[in-house]
Each structure stands twice: as C-alpha cells, then as structure tokens.
Amino acid sequence: MGLFDGKVAIVTGAGRGIGREEAMLMAREGASVVVNDVGGASTGEGSDKAPAQEVVDEIVAAGGKAVANYDDISTWKGGEAFVNQAVEEFGGLDILVNNAGILRDKMSFNMTEEEWDAVIQVHLKGHFVPSRFAAAYWRQKSKDTGESVNAKIVNTSSEAGLYGNAGQLNYAAAKAGIAAMTIVLARELDRFGVRSNAIAPVALTRLTDDLMGGVDEKMKAALDPANVAAGVGWLASDLSAGVNGQVLKIQGGLLQIVRGWNPASDVKSDGSWTIESIDAVKKDLFANSDPGVPPFLLPI
Numbered sequence: 001m002g003l004f005d006g007k008v009a010i011v012t013g014a015g016r017g018i019g020r021e022e023a024m025l026m027a028r029e030g031a032s033v034v035v036n037d038v039g040g041a042s043t044g045e046g047s048d049k050a051p052a053q054e055v056v057d058e059i060v061a062a063g064g065k066a067v068a069n070y071d072d073i074s075t076w077k078g079g080e081a082f083v084n085q086a087v088e089e090f091g092g093l094d095i096l097v098n099n100a101g102i103l104r105d106k107m108s109f110n111m112t113e114e115e116w117d118a119v120i121q122v123h124l125k126g127h128f129v130p131s132r133f134a135a136a137y138w139r140q141k142s143k144d145t146g147e148s149v150n151a152k153i154v155n156t157s158s159e160a161g162l163y164g165n166a167g168q169l170n171y172a173a174a175k176a177g178i179a180a181m182t183i184v185l186a187r188e189l190d191r192f193g194v195r196s197n198a199i200a201p202v203a204l205t206r207l208t209d210d211l212m213g214g215v216d217e218k219m220k221a222a223l224d225p226a227n228v229a230a231g232v233g234w235l236a237s238d239l240s241a242g243v244n245g246q247v248l249k250i251q252g253g254l255l256q257i258v259r260g261w262n263p264a265s266d267v268k269s270d271g272s273w274t275i276e277s278i279d280a281v282k283k284d285l286f287a288n289s290d291p292g293v294p295p296f297l298l299p300i
C-alpha cells in the first residue's frame with residue numbers, strides 16, 4: 001500500500017531538481033502524477049520537452065503512472081490546461097505542488113525591469129494560476145458532492161524571502177508573497193477540505209550550484225533534493241492532518257516551522273500619534289528587539 005494510492009498529483013517544474021524528486025516520490029507512493037516542466041534555462045529562457053518527458057519515462061518504467069505537461073504554468077492558459085489535464089487523464093485532482101522557479105539575481109540598483117518581471121511572473125503568478133484553477137475545481141467538487149474534498153496544496157517559498165536576502169530583490173519579494181499566499185489559501189479553502197502549506201527548502205540543484213560549490217561530500221548528500229521531497233510528501237499526505245498555513249524549512253537533517261510578522265512590541269496611546277509622540281516611545285517600541293536590519297538566519 002502506498003501513501004498516495006488512488007490519488008492524483010500535479011507538480012510544477014518537475015523535470016529537474018526538487019520537483020523531480022517530489023514527482024518520483026509521489027509516484028512511488030502510488031499517485032498518478034502530471035509532471036510539468038517548461039524545460040527552460042535556470043534564468044527562464046527557452047523551452048525543452050526532454051526534462052518532463054524523462055521523469056515520466058522513469059516513473060512509467062518503474063511501474064508508476066505519469067503524464068508530461070510542458071506548459072508555462074505562469075500563464076493563465078498554461079495553468080488552466082495543466083489542472084484540466086489531471087482531471088481529464090486521471091479523473092480528478094488531490095494534490096498540487098507548486099515548485100517551478102527561476103533566478104535572475106541582481107542588487108536593487110542594477111536590476112532591470114525584465115529581470116523583475118520574469119521572476120515575479122514565474123514564482124508569484126506561477127503559484128497563483130495553478131492554485132486558482134485547482135481551487136475552483138475543488139470548490140465545485142465540494143459543492144457537487146456536499147463533502148470535504150481532502151486535497152492539499154504545497155507551495156515553495158524560500159528563506160531568501162522569509163528573511164530578505166540581499167541581491168535577490170525580485171526573488172525574495174516573490175517568495176515572501178508565496179508565504180503570504182499560502183496562509184490566504186489555507187484560510188479560504190479550509191471550508192472545502194483543502195490544506196495549504198509551504199516549504200522553505202535548501203538543496204543542491206542547478207539553482208544553488210554556484211552558491212554551494214565548496215560543500216563537501218557529506219554536505220552534498222545531506223542536501224540531496226530527495227530530502228526535501230520527503231517534507232513535501234508528508235505535507236501532501238493525510239499524516240499531516242491539521243497542519244494548515246504553515247511553512248516548513250528543510251535543510252539536511254534540520255526541520256523548522258518558520259513564522260514571521262508577529263508583533264515585536266506593543267505601545268499604546270490614548271490619542272492620535274504625532275511624529276514627536278512616536279519618537280518619545282521609540283525605546284519601548286524596540287524594548288525587546290534590535291532596531292537594525294533583522295538578521296538573516298544563514299542556511300549554511
């Protein structure tokens with residue numbers, strides 16, 4: 001018996017890296033998987049059917065069920081077609097893993113409009129569009145059957161967005177947005193029986209090769225994308241029942257639930273604030289925290 005026997009899963013950007021391992025794991029555990037990948041460069045240019053097709057071939061050769069999808073999931077048409085394909089080919093949809101991503105790192109003062117737009121499009125809209133069509137499908141199914149649909153969304157955020165990494169203004173803004181989107185989806189879709197969570201992964205893939213060039217063999221093994229896929233598998237399964245709107249960081253042997261934007265202080269006034277009255281309470285505002293730039297909890 002597999003954990004996902006009889007379930008239908010779709011994984012975006014599943015031709016390589018973390019998404020590939022997520023698709024393989026779900027298939028090994030019995031899911032029928034739509035393997036999406038546009039097959040572009042790590043910066044987003046170009047397209048190639050080979051990465052998605054190779055993952056499908058590997059799943060099928062191992063006795064699993066999978067079909068390829070080569071759409072750009074950040075387009076309205078692509079996201080809709082991708083969700084429809086799962087329903088048409090496998091008769092439904094139970095799990096959506098939003099994973100596809102690209103990088104175009106630059107400091108704010110050097111970033112071009114195109115670099116900003118490309119990263120925001122693939123990550124932020126690329127999470128929104130499949131989620132939107134999957135959510136519409138689940139809402140209708142719940143209305144038609146009068147039952148909870150027991151479905152899951154797993155999004156892919158990043159510590160770059162949760163802590164704010166210099167040199168990644170576009171990417172960090174998108175990944176912070178994805179963390180917020182995860183909570184909104186959890187609030188909106190809970191009533192239909194859909195749970196929405198996110199991961200903040202650290203893994204060795206082509207996206208991080210440059211950053212982690214110096215890591216030793218032991219670290220390389222710990223940062224295998226398959227390690228991250230296990231967390232996604234858990235969030236996508238019924239084993240994590242009750243977990244909703246959370247961000248799970250996975251790095252080697254470390255798991256963390258990461259939360260942000262809680263009040264760090266509480267200062268009240270009976271009347272309206274003025275610049276001077278705010279300045280008079282600044283010590284109380286930062287009584288429990290440093291007023292400087294918040295620390296980046298470095299992954300490595």
Ligand SMILES: NC(=O)c1ccc[n+]([C@@H]2O[C@H](COP(=O)([O-])OP(=O)(O)OC[C@H]3O[C@@H](n4cnc5c(N)ncnc54)[C@H](O)[C@@H]3O)[C@@H](O)[C@H]2O)c1
Nearest residue numbers: 013016017018038039040072073100101158202203205207
């Ligand atoms: N590797 C890490 O340490 C790390 C850390 C934090 C977050 N992430 C996130 O994890 C996700 C996976 O990254 P990875 O490291 O496996 O990278 P990767 O480059 O190995 O895989 C990403 C895949 O997404 C595909 N893709 C890109 N744009 C697409 C689009 N519009 N439509 C369909 N497919 C598209 C690419 O072709 C590629 O195969 C990304 O969202 C990334 O930002 C990775």
